Amino acid sequence: MEKGGLGLEITELRLGLPGTEKMMKKRGFTEMIMTSSGSNSDQCESGVVSSGGDVEKVNESPVAKSQVVGWPPVCSYRWKNSCKEVSTTKVGLGYVKVSMDGVPYLRKMDLGSSQGYDDLAFALDKLFSFHGIGVALKDGDNCEYVTIYEDKDGDWMLAGDVPWGMFIESCKRLRIMKRSDATGFGLQPRGADE
């Protein structure tokens, strides 16, 4: 596990992986639909990723397509539900869904309540009443299971490689996977983003 020893810039809360110029193409919804129709005030602001205080909105130019009222033509009921989905899989602090191979139900846990990977290991153990998950995090090669997470870009990464702060920033969901299944899974290799 790499903790500390890194410059502050690496753990700076940003959109996109460090070392890349990738910017989130998401836009704000503020100019969108629910204007003077007055139908609801809890607008869909979820086009914006909030990272612990600083709200970054990337407004790219091409004919502000998402700033056109009522476009795309998706009914408002569906908009609202789609926004709900985005907010429940909030990137960053908050609840993420945790699944474990072979277990037919999902758990949700609050990453913000863990202080670091050790804490996370302990919490996962408790969640699934299964010892060994903690071992998987710490002692990589000795365990039947590995813990992986899906990041903001939809890539699956091995948990434990990046600094804790960056991890909780980008983790969208967790999965405890059998090591034997992990090899064919297409995990991003360590150090891919360095």
Next chain:
Amino acid sequence: MNYFPDEVIEHVFDFVTSHKDRNSISLVCKSWFKIERYSRQNVFIGNCYAINPERLLRRFPCFKSLTLKGKPHFADFNLVPHGWGGFVQPWIEALARSRVGLEELRLKRMVVTDESLELLSRSFVNFKSLVLVSCEGFSTDGLASIASNCRHLQDLDLQENEIDDHRGQWLSCFPETYTSLVTLNFACLEGETNLVALERLVARSPNLRSLKLNRAVPLDALARLMACAPQIVDLGVGSYEDEQDSESCLKLQAAIRKCTSLRSLSGFLEAAPHCLSAFHPVCHNLTSLNLSYAAEIHGSHLIKLIEHCKKLQRLWILDSIGDKGLEVVASTCKELQELRVFPTDLQGGGNTAVTEDGLVAISAGCPKLHSILYFCQQMTNAALITVAKNCPNFIRFRLCILEPHKPDHVTSQPLDEGFGAIVQACKNLKRLSVSGLLTDQVFLYIGMYATELEMLSIAFAGDTDKGMLYVLNGCKKMRKLEIRDSPFGDAALLADVNKYETMRSLWMSSCEVTLGGCKRLARKAPWLNVEIINENDNNRMEENGYEGRQKVDKLYLYRTVVGTRVDAPPFVWIH
């Protein structure tokens, strides 16, 4: 003409159920008109302002079922401001005063209040069926009235409404003696549900066929509900996450296995993807699957589910299924008739996974396909031409390319030829939505070939008034035309005012139509209500200034036999 007594003719008429046919029958002669009007059971009113309750009751004194539609279609996309109209209250008041034995009320895009629901529940002893689609203005208190007072209720079907959830006990308002429930759909309710009351209700409803739950009903409750209702045909799963124990999941699997009549599945609003496997045993019988709210399910889990669904006729899905997923659908679902692919990424992040390839694959693999709604990032003329060749049986073809004005991404040409191929091949096309970069040419094709077209939706398309004229002159069966952000103006609007009497309505927003043009139209066609919706410019759009050259932001016109409506808000001007 009449060789039979009236009773016999009436009996024959009983076999004629479509509204169109009954309307035709009533035009044959006075005698048939009279017999038909006294025997019509189901009345359909496509625009609640085309007629009023008094005229309805005068013509059809004996009906049992009423369908009413209020706001125009583009209201779904928030283009119609709050308060525009579509109030059901005067209808219910009038019906309550009359002697109509109303049994069924179906409303779409109307404003319904708790007061309306209360009055409805108290006025019709045999009331059986309430279906509300995309309505607003009421709360769970109104539902409580329905539950308490409608002793013979069979259907309570709430689809995509905006309901103020007071988190009350409306479900427990159904009396203990009430056992006639057939359909219960409350998926759109946001708040908590009284699970105990729900379970008891389901347990005492042996005729229950359709049950659609909301987000607040968790997995373990679902298992118990399904165990009480193994006869269920149509199921909407609520929140599919389980936070308790795996025992619930096993119980669910056991309950699902017993539901051998299950044909339709929907919901999965917050779904644990790998729990879907619990439903695999019933997939082979499913004819309808709606996963379009299940943003959490994608990739392999989705495909695994679909691979079991060989009898699927209707599929609503998100574009996260991808082209590869659509290929699986194409090779598995040979009975598919209707497909809807909705966009996941509504924020325009460019992560959409379906392209023209998915559409082509579906058209090639599903010979019975007749209705499609497809949201995608890109399209080509070549793909549309292929689709047209593969599927000449389309009745409804709605393509929405997310970026306005986007051309063929390979040739950079407009998509005129592609849509032209669709309308030329699909001789039965009744509904069409076009998108992407389009010139007047596509409308020439539509006017020429789309002879059966009844509804056309246009956005960001066309070059000149000629485009709109091609459509108005060519499509003889046009009923609803809705246009936004297209350069059509007064010349097109005014060319043939009599055309609008043959149509239900015309909507034009952000076009080139002027106030003067609208006034001229209203003068020439007094049988029309020409509404100008003006929410932003309440004061700026002066009636007497600028010689009416101001552009009208939103125009909605419709034929009516009852003149100007009296319930219009101040921002709607009716000429």
